[in-house]
Amino acid sequence: MQVGLTHYLVLSALLFCLGLYAMLSRRNAVAILMGIELMLNAANINLVAFNKYVAPTALNGQVFALVVITLAACEAGVGLALVMAAYRNLETVHVDEINIMKW
Amino acid sequence: MNWGLEIAKAVGLAVVMFTFLAVVGAMFGVLLERKIGGWIQSRLGPKHVGPQGLLQTIADTVKLLQKEHITPRAADVAIFNTAPLIVAVAGLMDWIVIPFGPTLIVRDLNIGVLFFAAMASLTVVGILAGGFASNNKYSLLGGLRSASQMISYELPMAAAFIAVAMQAGTLSTVGIVNAQAQRGWFVLWQFPAFVIFLIAATAEVNRVPFDLPEAESELVAGYFSEYTGMRFALFQLGEYAEMFGMAAMATTLFLGGWRGPLLPPIIWFLLKMYLIVFFLMWMRWTYPRLRLDHLLNLSWKLLLPAGLIWILITGFVITFF
Amino acid sequence: MGELAVFIILSAITLVSAVVVVTSGNIVRSALSLVPTFLGVTGFYILLQAEFVAGIQVLIYAGAITVLILFVIMLTEGGTGLRVRQINEQVPMSILASAALALLLISVFIRAPWPTAKEALPQYTASGIGEALLTNLVLVFEVTSLVLLVALMGAIIIARRER
Numbered sequence: 001m002q003v004g005l006t007h008y009l010v011l012s013a014l015l016f017c018l019g020l021y022a023m024l025s026r027r028n029a030v031a032i033l034m035g036i037e038l039m040l041n042a043a044n045i046n047l048v049a050f051n052k053y054v055a056p057t058a059l060n061g062q063v064f065a066l067v068v069i070t071l072a073a074c075e076a077g078v079g080l081a082l083v084m085a086a087y088r089n090l091e092t093v094h095v096d097e098i099n100i101m102k103w
Numbered sequence: 104m105n106w107g108l109e110i111a112k113a114v115g116l117a118v119v120m121f122t123f124l125a126v127v128g129a130m131f132g133v134l135l136e137r138k139i140g141g142w143i144q145s146r147l148g149p150k151h152v153g154p155q156g157l158l159q160t161i162a163d164t165v166k167l168l169q170k171e172h173i174t175p176r177a178a179d180v181a182i183f184n185t186a187p188l189i190v191a192v193a194g195l196m197d198w199i200v201i202p203f204g205p206t207l208i209v210r211d212l213n214i215g216v217l218f219f220a221a222m223a224s225l226t227v228v229g230i231l232a233g234g235f236a237s238n239n240k241y242s243l244l245g246g247l248r249s250a251s252q253m254i255s256y257e258l259p260m261a262a263a264f265i266a267v268a269m270q271a272g273t274l275s276t277v278g279i280v281n282a283q284a285q286r287g288w289f290v291l292w293q294f295p296a297f298v299i300f301l302i303a304a305t306a307e308v309n310r311v312p313f314d315l316p317e318a319e320s321e322l323v324a325g326y327f328s329e330y331t332g333m334r335f336a337l338f339q340l341g342e343y344a345e346m347f348g349m350a351a352m353a354t355t356l357f358l359g360g361w362r363g364p365l366l367p368p369i370i371w372f373l374l375k376m377y378l379i380v381f382f383l384m385w386m387r388w389t390y391p392r393l394r395l396d397h398l399l400n401l402s403w404k405l406l407l408p409a410g411l412i413w414i415l416i417t418g419f420v421i422t423f424f
Numbered sequence: 425m426g427e428l429a430v431f432i433i434l435s436a437i438t439l440v441s442a443v444v445v446v447t448s449g450n451i452v453r454s455a456l457s458l459v460p461t462f463l464g465v466t467g468f469y470i471l472l473q474a475e476f477v478a479g480i481q482v483l484i485y486a487g488a489i490t491v492l493i494l495f496v497i498m499l500t501e502g503g504t505g506l507r508v509r510q511i512n513e514q515v516p517m518s519i520l521a522s523a524a525l526a527l528l529l530i531s532v533f534i535r536a537p538w539p540t541a542k543e544a545l546p547q548y549t550a551s552g553i554g555e556a557l558l559t560n561l562v563l564v565f566e567v568t569s570l571v572l573l574v575a576l577m578g579a580i581i582i583a584r585r586e587r
Contacts, residue, residue: 003431005538008468011435013529015442017522022446024518025511030497034445034458037489041465044477052472053540059548059556062474066553067568069477069484074575076489080496081583087500088585096512106426182456189459213549217479224487225459231494232456247498250491257487274550 008049016042027094029083033076040072116209120198128347129340130160136384143388170332175238178329182236187330187337189229194341196222197348200276204361204368208277215276216264219352220257223307226345227253233338234326246326248395253307255402260303262410263296266417267356276352280360290357295413297357299406304349305383306402308342312390313398350379431471438464449510455493462486476550 015038022035044065051061087093134149134157141148149156174180200215202208212218227250234246267289268274271282283289290297306313327338354360354375361368393401441460448454462485469478546552557565 001425001428003427003471005540006534007431008472009533010530011438011468013526013533014439016529017526018439018442018446020525021518021522024521025515026446027508027510027512028451030493030500031451031454031510034455034493037458037485038442038445038461041462041485044481045465045468048469048472048474048477051474052545054538056541056543056545059552060561062477062548063553063556063561063564065474065477066480067564069480070568070572073484073489074572076492077579078575078582080492081579083496084499084583093500094508106429179450179452182453212475214475214479217476217483217550221479221482221487224483227487227491228456228459228494231491231498232452235452235494235498243498247495250495254488254491272551 005049005053008045012042012045012049015039015045027096029086029093029095030080032095033079033083036079037072037076040068044068120209121195124195124198124344124347125340129343130164132343132347132380133163133339134160135380136387139381139384140388143385164336167332167336172333173329173331175329178238179236182232183329184334186229186233186236187334187341189232190226190341191337191344192341193222193225193229194344194348196225197345198351201348201351202277202280202355202360203372205277207369211275211277213273213275216268216274216279216352216356219276219348220261220264223260223345223349224254224257226307226341229341230326233330237326237329239329242326242328245328249309249326252309252313252395252398252402255399256303256306256313256406259299259402259406259410260307262407262414263293263300263303264356266293266296266410266414269414269417269421276355276360279356280362283359284362288357288359293357293413293417295409296417297353299410299413300353300356301379301382302406303402304346304353305386306398308346308349310346310383311387312393314392346383347376347380350376350383353379427471430467434464434467434471437461438468451497451510452494455490455497458490458493459486462490473545473548475548476553 019035019038023032047061047065138148149159152158152162199209200218231246231250234242271279358375361372363371441457444457445454466478466481
């Protein structure tokens with residue numbers, strides 16, 4: 001049996017839903033960001049798989065995947081800087097304890 | 104594609120490379136370092152074990168292997184045991200793209216130089232994990248310092264790679280060596296990139312003058328304080344393999360790889376690689392250690408702007424001449 | 425046949441490591457288990473013959489983003505807060521939501537008639553990506569570098585210690 005497009009799509013759907021579960025059910029802000037990174041990776045696998053199987057002549061899928069990797073790095077950087085600033089002021093990184101606007 | 108044959112070839116070549124590197128690189132390299140250090144400091148190196156001290160490293164390895172495996176009680180055992188493996192494997196994976204001769208390469212990837220940079224950046228994760236899992240303040244500090252030093256120096260190294268790849272027109276290491284056949288060695292055309300690469304390579308493998316993370320006088324032994332016996336040997340193997348790998352990459356990118364008039368190509372390659380290794384060891388025994396903020400300033404404020412300006416100049420020269 | 429075996433091994437590595445990332449009680453262990461996940465995704469890119477993207481994935485994700493996450497864990501409370509409960513009270517709802525989404529996506533993916541192309545694949549090289557980035561997609565390239573610059577400045581200013 002050949003490895004077809006649907007194999008990659010099912011795999012990326014599973015990875016995406018694992019990332020979604022991490023984002024919904026973890027307390028630590030850094031763990032939520034890790035879930036976001038898993039979701040971005042799942043989307044990237046989709047993009048590159050579509051590039052190979054549906055539109056192989058142009059390289060748009062791979063360039064799009066590179067742009068998504070770059071933006072994920074930016075977003076991880078800014079998000080983690082926010083987590084550190086929040087920790088410095090509020091002394092906690094658990095998102096269910098950050099529930100008042102000013103203390 | 105015959106999968107069984109390819110897998111057998113890959114495993115066989117991996118065993119050959121590991122044996123070559125473990126025996127020649129790490130063992131001979133450690134002995135070479137002690138002899139050269141002794142010569143520079145006007146003293147004799149090891150002399151007792153074997154003729155002129157040649158079996159010293161074997162004696163050291165036997166000593167390390169029979170030491171007790173100590174795991175600190177409150178350490179995280181799984182991470183503590185896998186950290187030296189990450190460093191050793193990442194240091195050895197670099198060697199897949201190094202060409203010893205026109206066809207003597209494990210796999211001529213068409214993203215060779217990018218693969219090398221990627222494996223060098225995987226080492227940082229192992230060092231952070233090792234520093235954290237030891238449950239020891241000095242190890243944690245040493246791990247954090249080493250990780251920040253290594254990620255700061257990846258950028259000038261990548262800038263040097265980009266400048267060379269721009270001039271050669273390809274990312275493949277065999278292609279870069281062949282491109283040096285027409286116009287001359289890149290050490291002449293890309294001398295600033297050569298200097299930047301050597302400084303960044305010394306910092307990537309945590310050697311003096313950039314070895315603050317392992318400084319005995321300040322941090323006990325940094326991130327590998329708690330490692331004994333075979334795991335310590337794996338850390339050292341990873342670092343020496345990576346140092347030799349950086350020297351091999353410097354000869355491939357800048358000194359013309361295997362090219363030379365009379366002798367067989369692999370002899371030329373090893374000669375040039377050992378020349379750079381000698382230069383790296385000479386730097387170790389000559390310069391004092393840089394302080395952490397001087398080290399990071401050197402990377403971000405001097406080497407990275409210099410690398411970017413050199414890329415600009417290279418692009419300009421390639422387009423118009 | 426060999427390709428299917430490699431695909432199954434890589435998916436096993438990726439999915440098991442992802443499960444460890446999302447369910448481990450020890451935050452450092454879940455951060456370190458991101459590395460096999462990213463390396464598994466790199467293997468998928470190589471199977472899909474996108475080698476440049478695979479190299480960039482190892483360099484940036486496994487080499488830089490994992491290090492960044494580990495740094496922030498160690499600088500906030502990862503070193504001391506390892507015995508703290510890591511999951512909140514939304515676990516049953518989130519299992520339900522992710523399972524529902526997974527079922528929906530997988531059924532759509534299996535049933536949709538994808539227009540797969542049958543022509544031969546060109547050789548995807550780094551120079552091809554470079555040409556595409558500087559001719560057809562130059563606007564994407566420029567805007568991405570602008571976003572990188574803004575994110576870099578923003579992260580430095582936000583994380584700076586108040587003096």
